[in-house]
Amino acid sequence: MTHVAPTTDERTDLDLVARWKAGEQRAATLLVERHASALARFLASIGARADVDEVVQDTFVRAFASIDGFRGESSLRTWLFTIARRLVLDRRRAARRRGEHVEVQEGDVATEYDALDGVVAAETRERMRGAMAALTPTQREVFVLRVNEGMSYREIAEAVDTTEGAARVHYHNAMRAIKEYLDD
Amino acid sequence: MTDCPNGEVRDALPDYLNDRLDTARRREVESHLAGCDACREELALLRTLRVTMRRAPAVNVEAIAAAIPAYRAPVRRGWSTGWRVAAAVAALAVGGTSIALLRARTSDKPVDVSPYVIGVRTPRPDPAPAAAPPSTRAVEAPTRPAPVAAPIQPVAARELAMASGSIGELSDAELSALVDDIESLDALPTADVEGAEPVSVAAPEGI
Numbered sequence: 384m385t386h387v388a389p390t391t392d393e394r395t396d397l398d399l400v401a402r403w404k405a406g407e408q409r410a411a412t413l414l415v416e417r418h419a420s421a422l423a424r425f426l427a428s429i430g431a432r433a434d435v436d437e438v439v440q441d442t443f444v445r446a447f448a449s450i451d452g453f454r455g456e457s458s459l460r461t462w463l464f465t466i467a468r469r470l471v472l473d474r475r476r477a478a479r480r481r482g483e484h485v486e487v488q489e490g491d492v493a494t495e496y497d498a499l500d501g502v503v504a505a506e507t508r509e510r511m512r513g514a515m516a517a518l519t520p521t522q523r524e525v526f527v528l529r530v531n532e533g534m535s536y537r538e539i540a541e542a543v544d545t546t547e548g549a550a551r552v553h554y555h556n557a558m559r560a561i562k563e564y565l566d567d
Numbered sequence: 568m569t570d571c572p573n574g575e576v577r578d579a580l581p582d583y584l585n586d587r588l589d590t591a592r593r594r595e596v597e598s599h600l601a602g603c604d605a606c607r608e609e610l611a612l613l614r615t616l617r618v619t620m621r622r623a624p625a626v627n628v629e630a631i632a633a634a635i636p637a638y639r640a641p642v643r644r645g646w647s648t649g650w651r652v653a654a655a656v657a658a659l660a661v662g663g664t665s666i667a668l669l670r671a672r673t674s675d676k677p678v679d680v681s682p683y684v685i686g687v688r689t690p691r692p693d694p695a696p697a698a699a700p701p702s703t704r705a706v707e708a709p710t711r712p713a714p715v716a717a718p719i720q721p722v723a724a725r726e727l728a729m730a731s732g733s734i735g736e737l738s739d740a741e742l743s744a745l746v747d748d749i750e751s752l753d754a755l756p757t758a759d760v761e762g763a764e765p766v767s768v769a770a771p772e773g774i
Contacts, residue, residue: 403638404638405638406637406638408635408637411632412628412629412632415628415632416628416632419626419628419631420623420626421623422626423624423625424620424621424622424624426624427623427624428620435626436624436625436626436631439626439631440626440630440631440634443631443632443634443635444634444635444636447636447638450638451640507615508619511615511616511619511620512619515619515620527620530581530584530613530616530617530620531620532585533581533582533584533586533587535587551578559570561616562568562570562612565612566568
């Protein structure tokens with residue numbers, strides 16, 4: 384059984400929300416600074432390339448507009464990820480209705496994973512990119528939230544609209560697929 | 568690359584990596600890692616993948632923060648206010664219908680119900696009322712002779728016909744004028760729900 388402790392960030396998020404509701408606009412800016420990069424990373428991982436900045440802004444505007452609907456049962460970050468993911472799906476549906484081609488290109492997704500310069504060798508980086516690109520969209524979504532954002536299965540289930548058990552299966556299938564790719 | 572049979576520890580590795588375990592659980596995982604090559608390899612792989620994925624596309628934090636409006640507390644209407652409004656609407660509906668029915672039963676005059684009908688337009692000057700003499704059957708009272716000297720205005724006849732449901736008794740000319748009336752009605756404006764601002768409705772004082 385995994386024991387996930389609430390982070391200091393989660394407690395501070397609620398404090399900042401309370402301060403923003405009390406009229407301190409600076410608190411909203413701090414929340415954006417805290418979560419915008421993670422949201423952008425996640426959006427890039429699920430193939431929202433060109434309009435990441437726009438979707439991140441839309442996510443925050445919608446979240447703050449309906450902040451009274453946030454009960455604090457999950458972390459604010461999980462809630463933001465849920466909103467962001469739904470926005471991406473809505474945009475894809477709208478694009479399909481307009482007859483636009485919206486299929487996510489696996490290669491495009493992989494190119495979003497730029498390494499921090501000098502930390503990971505170029506060859507290793509390419510292999511990791513290839514391994515991530517080999518995952519299914521759902522496996523990649525779950526794996527990114529689990530490994531990159533440190534979300535629990537319960538939080539992932541909420542963010543990607545699935546069950547805790549299914550999130551766990553997707554994670555382990557992704558891990559197995561990555562190992563197989565790297566062993567080849 | 569082999570898999571450790573201890574599923575619980577493997578499950579906890581991403582939490583360990585992201586420092587999301589409590590102290591006791593963290594020690595358990597570290598104790599396992601000390602003696603398990605497979606889990607150490609898996610943890611190293613997760614760490615590398617995390618670094619590889621870590622960089623995010625640039626976003627304009629200032630612009631995003633600037634787009635967030637100030638907080639507006641929702642105005643909640645009490646349940647008693649809601650019931651009062653519902654009761655008032657019901658009383659008006661029942662009362663209005665009763666008055667109309669009472670007048671219809673006690674009067675020998677033709678009943679002009681148009682004032683009670685919501686959405687019926689007020690009469691306007693008709694450009695060619697004499698082109699086709701309107702039928703008066705819809706408004707004739709049985710005990711009175713048909714009015715000859717003062718025929719009812721076509722628009723009034725149309726309104727009465729609409730209100731009383733006797734549209735089939737209108738002449739072709741009246742029907743044509745009725746269609747013109749309908750076509751001249753303003754269309755409802757389209758609503759842009761996507762960009763709509765929430766509307767704050769202030770509760771009446773004293774409620």
